[in-house]
Amino acid sequence: MTQPASCPCGSGALYATCCGPLHTGAEVAATPERLMRSRYSAFALGDAGYLLRTWHPRTRPAGLDLDPGISWLSLQVVEAGPTQVEFIARYRGPSGRGFLRERSRFEQQAGRWFYLDGTTN
Numbered sequence: 001m002t003q004p005a006s007c008p009c010g011s012g013a014l015y016a017t018c019c020g021p022l023h024t025g026a027e028v029a030a031t032p033e034r035l036m037r038s039r040y041s042a043f044a045l046g047d048a049g050y051l052l053r054t055w056h057p058r059t060r061p062a063g064l065d066l067d068p069g070i071s072w073l074s075l076q077v078v079e080a081g082p083t084q085v086e087f088i089a090r091y092r093g094p095s096g097r098g099f100l101r102e103r104s105r106f107e108q109q110a111g112r113w114f115y116l117d118g119t120t121n
Contacts, residue, residue, distance in 0.1 A: 003015055015071075017098055028113075031113070032084065041063045044072035055114060071093070074090045083105060083107065085104050105114075105118065
């Protein structure tokens with residue numbers, strides 16, 4: 001996985017000081033929004049292992065195949081609450097440009113946040 005200079009999550013920070021430490025396990029996400037941003041960056045960078053590690057054990061799939069034909073372009077956080085984050089993620093795929101709008105739910109276990117599930121609009 002090639003590390004970009006700027007973080008894919010759109011924070012404006014360097015990847016090495018934003019989502020990078022979460023991806024390596026040096027830090028854990030302090031909020032659901034930070035976890036969601038790091039998961040978006042993991043999708044953008046093709047880091048399926050991080051996505052599985054941050055997925056709640058109750059809803060985690062056995063495996064995850066990321067589509068190499070999808071390029072994630074940008075992330076917009078619409079609303080961030082104490083256990084939910086609504087976002088719009090823009091992408092480019094074989095059929096052209098598109099977006100995913102999701103309201104994700106998160107749950108904390110033993111001081112760590114995990115992605116539980118999401119509903120799309």
